[in-house]
Amino acid sequence: MSAxxxxxxxxxxxxxxxxLVRRGISSPAVLSVMGRVPRHLxxxxxxxxxxxxxxxxxxxHGQTISxxxxxxxxxxxxxxxxxxxxxxxxxxxGYQSAVLAGLCSRVYAVERxxxxxxxCRGNLMRLGIRNVTMKLGDGAPGWPEEAPFDAVLVAxxxxxxxxxxxxxxxxxxxxxxxxGGDHGQLLVLYCRGADGKxxxxxxxxxxxxxxxxxxxxxxx
Ligand code: SAH
Numbered sequence: 134m135s136a137x138x139x140x141x142x143x144x145x146x147x148x149x150x151x152x153l154v155r156r157g158i159s160s161p162a163v164l165s166v167m168g169r170v171p172r173h174l175x176x177x178x179x180x181x182x183x184x185x186x187x188x189x190x191x192x193x194h195g196q197t198i199s200x201x202x203x204x205x206x207x208x209x210x211x212x213x214x215x216x217x218x219x220x221x222x223x224x225x226x227g228y229q230s231a232v233l234a235g236l237c238s239r240v241y242a243v244e245r246x247x248x249x250x251x252x253c254r255g256n257l258m259r260l261g262i263r264n265v266t267m268k269l270g271d272g273a274p275g276w277p278e279e280a281p282f283d284a285v286l287v288a289x290x291x292x293x294x295x296x297x298x299x300x301x302x303x304x305x306x307x308x309x310x311x312x313g314g315d316h317g318q319l320l321v322l323y324c325r326g327a328d329g330k331x332x333x334x335x336x337x338x339x340x341x342x343x344x345x346x347x348x349x350x351x352x353x
Contacts, residue, residue, distance in 0.1 A: 141173050144185035148172075148201050152187050158205045162213075166235035167205055172198075175228040175256050192226045194246050196342055199288060203320075203339060204229050207309045210322045210336060211284040213237045218279070220301060222272035223288035223344070227253035230265050233286065240265045241279050243272030245347060271347035275301040282306060289344035290318040304329060311341040 149168045158164060173184035176198060180190050189197040199207075208229075213219065217237040224230045224242035230253060233240045242265050244250040250269045257265050268276065272287075275297035283303050287294075287310035294310060302308055302325045311318040320336040 141171065141181075141185070145172065148185040148187075152202050153205045156202055158202070158209055160209045162236055163205055163209045163232075166232050167201065167208075170228065170231045170235065171260070172201070172228055174259070175226040175231070192249065192252070194249060196225055196246065196249060198226050198228050199341070204232055206336060207286055207288075207320065208232055208236065210309050211286060211307045213284060217283035220272075220276055220279070220282040220285045220298075221288070222286070222298070223342075224253045224267065225249050225288065227256040227265075229286065229288060231257060231260060231262055234262050234264050237284070238264065241268070241276050241282070242266070243268045243270060243276065245269070245271055245345060271345070273297060273344055273346055277301070284308070285310075287311070287344065288341065290314075290341045291344040294323065295344070299323070299331070302331075309336070311339050315343075 149164055173181040176184050176190050183190060189200050192198050213236040219233050219237050219240050221230055221240055221242045224244045230240050230242045244253055254267055273295040280301035281303035282301050283306050285298055285308040290311035290313055304325055304327055306325045308323040312321045313319055318339050318341060320339045322334045322336055324332050
């Protein structure tokens with residue numbers, strides 16, 4: 134069976150139509166990249182048949198690959214331009230990284246669980262995706278050496294936006310992240326205006342895993 138057999142391609146096209154377009158995702162660029170990235174190659178082989186279903190899936194270590202619609206909504210909200218540099222916190226298996234990588238010039242992806250970091254790197258390499266720079270560790274402080282970023286995507290929730298991430302937004306930059314607590318969160322889009330002020334817009338209710346804080350940066 135080829136890596137992207139007809140069955141998976143069909144399932145992916147259905148996912149785009151029924152889960153994304155029907156719910157209001159309209160960016161041609163986002164729909165096109167999600168119609169191309171083989172989501173089934175990012176999950177364990179036993180879960181591949183479920184990769185295009187309308188929900189999150191386990192990627193091990195108590196973490197999940199987000200529902201396709203959530204990936205699309207977060208990505209679309211960032212309104213990426215081809216020249217943008219994007220910071221991604223919580224890259225997990227790398228599916229969201231691959232989607233972002235198809236829409237901007239470079240993704241800076243941070244993941245704190247070593248096994249997922251390795252999985253992400255392997256998945257991206259296998260697909261020949263070369264514009265993702267990865268770092269192992271706590272992403273909450275941001276990536277000061279590479280800041281500022283045109284966009285920041287955080288795939289784990291916190292009570293509020295960590296200061297380091299807020300600080301890493303360029304003028305005109307956008308940051309999307311789930312904000313809340315254990316019982317539920319809101320997906321919030323923050324935009325830094327040309328005057329430096331940050332505005333906030335709630336996109337939807339959501340459920341993510343928590344943003345974990347490491348007492349000290351993990352070495353590797
Ligand atoms: N978008 C990913 C999965 C997101 S699950 C995918 O497509 O697979 C959230 C991820 O955030 C998990 O992999 C978790 O380990 C990671 N994470 C949680 N807290 C973090 C932190 N402080 N820094 C970096 N990664 C973190």
